[in-house]
Amino acid sequence: MxxxxxxxxxxxxxxxxxxxxxxxxxxxxxxxxxxxxxxxxxxxxxxPTDDRTRRLAHELTGTAVLISAASHWGWARMWEPRRPQICVPRGRNISRDDRAQVDLRWRTLAPGDIVDSWVTSRERTLLDCAALLPFAEALAITDSALRDRSVHPSQLSNRLTDVPRLHRSRTRRVFAQASPLAANPFESALRAVALGVPGLDVRCQVRIDDDRGWVGRVDLADESLRIALEADSMEYHGERDAMDRDVARYTRLTCAGWLVLRFTWSQVMTRPAWVAEMLAKAVAQRAHLRSTA
Incomplete structure (x- = not known):
C-alpha cells in the first residue's frame, strides 16, 4: 500500500x-x-487537498464547504470529494469552465459562518455535514471533531435551529450518535451500519473481562447480546508476539460467550449492505439461542 x-x-x-x-x-x-x-x-x-481548495475558493470568491471544509479543519473523513466543494452566493454567474473544476453549490452564508474569507466555520461545517451528507459520512466527521475536542456537543445542539426543518431530524440523529471514542472513520462507518440493524445496540470501546480478568477493549459491543464488532485495520508488518496476543484475546472472548465479528475496511466502506446482513444474522442467532436456553 x-x-x-x-x-x-x-x-x-x-x-x-x-x-x-x-x-x-x-x-x-x-x-x-x-x-x-x-x-x-x-x-x-x-x-495535500487544502491548498487547491483554498485557491479555487478565492478565485471564485466562494467558500469551501462540507468535506472540503472538514479537511481544512483537520477532521478525518470516509472519502475525499472528487472535486473541491465550493459554494457561492445565490444568483452568482459561474462559467462552465470554472464549474468543471469544483463541486459547486449556490448558498448565501451568514458572515459569521465564514472564516478567513474562504471556508465555513467549524460549527457551520458540522451542521452542513450532518444535514447534507449520508449518515455514515456525517457521523465519521462529527466523531473526529469531538475526538479532537474542536467543538463541544452543546455548541452543536444550540445551533440546531439554524438547520432547515427538512434536515433537522437527520442532523439531530448525527449529533445524538456521535462519539469521541471512535478511533477513525472506519470504526465510525461500522457503527453507522450497526445502528441501522434492528435489535442491535452497540457502544464504542467496550471493556471486556472474563474469569481471569481484563481481556481488552473491543471497537463496538452489544453487551446484552454479547456481540463484539472489530474493525480490522491494515498492518504493514505483523510481529509474532502481537499475533499471539491477538489470537489469545479472541479465544478468550469466545470462551467467555462473546460472538466476535471482524470486518475489513473494504467490506465496511464498499459493502455496507453485506455487513448489515451479517449483523442481522448475528442478532437473529443470539435471539434464537436465548429463546431455546
Whole structure:
C-alpha cells in the first residue's frame, strides 16, 4: 500500500504512529518529500487537498464547504470529494469552465459562518455535514471533531435551529450518535451500519473481562447480546508476539460467550449492505439461542 492510500484509509489525516503500522519510515519520508502527503502538524500527516481548495475558493470568491471544509479543519473523513466543494452566493454567474473544476453549490452564508474569507466555520461545517451528507459520512466527521475536542456537543445542539426543518431530524440523529471514542472513520462507518440493524445496540470501546480478568477493549459491543464488532485495520508488518496476543484475546472472548465479528475496511466502506446482513444474522442467532436456553 502506498502512503497516500494509507492516509486516505485512515481518513485523509493520520498520526505518524498509525501510519507506520501500514508503511515504512522510508516510504513516509519519501512521500512527504515528493508532496504525496504533507505534514499537517507535529506527528500528523494529511493528503495535500487544502491548498487547491483554498485557491479555487478565492478565485471564485466562494467558500469551501462540507468535506472540503472538514479537511481544512483537520477532521478525518470516509472519502475525499472528487472535486473541491465550493459554494457561492445565490444568483452568482459561474462559467462552465470554472464549474468543471469544483463541486459547486449556490448558498448565501451568514458572515459569521465564514472564516478567513474562504471556508465555513467549524460549527457551520458540522451542521452542513450532518444535514447534507449520508449518515455514515456525517457521523465519521462529527466523531473526529469531538475526538479532537474542536467543538463541544452543546455548541452543536444550540445551533440546531439554524438547520432547515427538512434536515433537522437527520442532523439531530448525527449529533445524538456521535462519539469521541471512535478511533477513525472506519470504526465510525461500522457503527453507522450497526445502528441501522434492528435489535442491535452497540457502544464504542467496550471493556471486556472474563474469569481471569481484563481481556481488552473491543471497537463496538452489544453487551446484552454479547456481540463484539472489530474493525480490522491494515498492518504493514505483523510481529509474532502481537499475533499471539491477538489470537489469545479472541479465544478468550469466545470462551467467555462473546460472538466476535471482524470486518475489513473494504467490506465496511464498499459493502455496507453485506455487513448489515451479517449483523442481522448475528442478532437473529443470539435471539434464537436465548429463546431455546
Amino acid at each position: 502506498n502512503v497516500a492510500a494509507a492516509v486516505a484509509e485512515l481518513g485523509g489525516i493520520a498520526p505518524r504512529k498509525q501510519l507506520l503500522r501500514a508503511v515504512t519510515r522510508g516510504e513516509l519520508e519519501r512521500a512527504v518529500a515528493s508532496g504525496e502527503v504533507t505534514r499537517a502538524s507535529r506527528g500528523r500527516y494529511a493528503l
